[in-house]
Amino acid sequence: MRRFLLPFTIMSFSAWSQAAQQQAQSPIVVQVQMPPESIWATLVKLAVPTILGAGLGAGLTLYGVGKTNKHNAAENAANREHAAKMRDWETKQTAKREHYEALITEFLGLEKAARELETKLSSPSPERHKAVEGLREQLRSFKRRVNISYLFIPVTIIESLSRALDAFSEAYDVPEDANAAPTFASAKTKSFKDEFNGFVIAARKDLGYED
Numbered sequence: 001m002r003r004f005l006l007p008f009t010i011m012s013f014s015a016w017s018q019a020a021q022q023q024a025q026s027p028i029v030v031q032v033q034m035p036p037e038s039i040w041a042t043l044v045k046l047a048v049p050t051i052l053g054a055g056l057g058a059g060l061t062l063y064g065v066g067k068t069n070k071h072n073a074a075e076n077a078a079n080r081e082h083a084a085k086m087r088d089w090e091t092k093q094t095a096k097r098e099h100y101e102a103l104i105t106e107f108l109g110l111e112k113a114a115r116e117l118e119t120k121l122s123s124p125s126p127e128r129h130k131a132v133e134g135l136r137e138q139l140r141s142f143k144r145r146v147n148i149s150y151l152f153i154p155v156t157i158i159e160s161l162s163r164a165l166d167a168f169s170e171a172y173d174v175p176e177d178a179n180a181a182p183t184f185a186s187a188k189t190k191s192f193k194d195e196f197n198g199f200v201i202a203a204r205k206d207l208g209y210e211d
Contacts, residue, residue: 092152093207095152096152096153096206096207097207099145099149099152099153100152100153100203100206100207102145103142103145103146103149103161103203104200104203106138106141106142106145107142107164107168107196109138110135110138110139110142110168110172111168111172111192113131113134113135113138114135114168114171114172114174114184116131117131117132117134117135117172117174117182118172118184121181121182132174132181132182135172135174135182136174136176139174142165143165146158146161146162146165149161153203153206154206156202157199157202157203157206160195160198160199160202161199163195163198163199164192164195164196164198164199166195167188167191167192167194167195167196168192168196170185170188170191170192171184171185171186171188171189171191171192172184172185173185
């Protein structure tokens with residue numbers, strides 16, 4: 001019995017003297033908790049892209065508006081310049097047309113006065129003298145208008161006007177001398193009418209009218 005207990009006792013002490021094996025434990029996971037984000041930080045994150053996008057869009061819009069304004073300003077300036085030139089051209093055309101109309105009206109008035117004088121050549125002297133002076137005054141007024149024609153009409157048309165005036169003087173000779181009697185050459189009347197019609201046609205072409 002002692003032989004059996006002794007080995008058993010030794011084996012028990014041996015088991016007690018060994019350290020007990022510890023069971024393996026699973027690793028502890030440490031979760032790092034981030035502090036909650038403030039509402040202002042969130043708003044900034046949301047607002048910055050919007051602000052940048054709005055700023056870029058506004059910049060592009062302002063650039064486009066600036067370019068458009070410059071283009072419009074240049075176009076408006078060109079339009080004003082063109083309008084000024086057109087007004088100047090229209091003013092000159094109006095003055096030219098009025099001058100032509102005055103020349104033609106006075107030409108016709110001269111012919112009418114000459115025909116009336118022709119019918120009064122046999123009238124009493126005072127009446128005939130009055131008719132002669134009236135025709136002379138109209139002729140002097142017409143020549144003054146011819147002299148200022150260089151301001152309105154081309155030289156070539158003035159030459160046509162001068163030929164018509166010379167033809168009139170040949171058909172209806174009215175001397176400047178008050179004592180000299182006027183003379184009328186019926187054969188020259190057709191020449192005057194032809195030259196006068198030539199002047200009227202040239203005037204219409206100069207004004208841009210189509211016959």
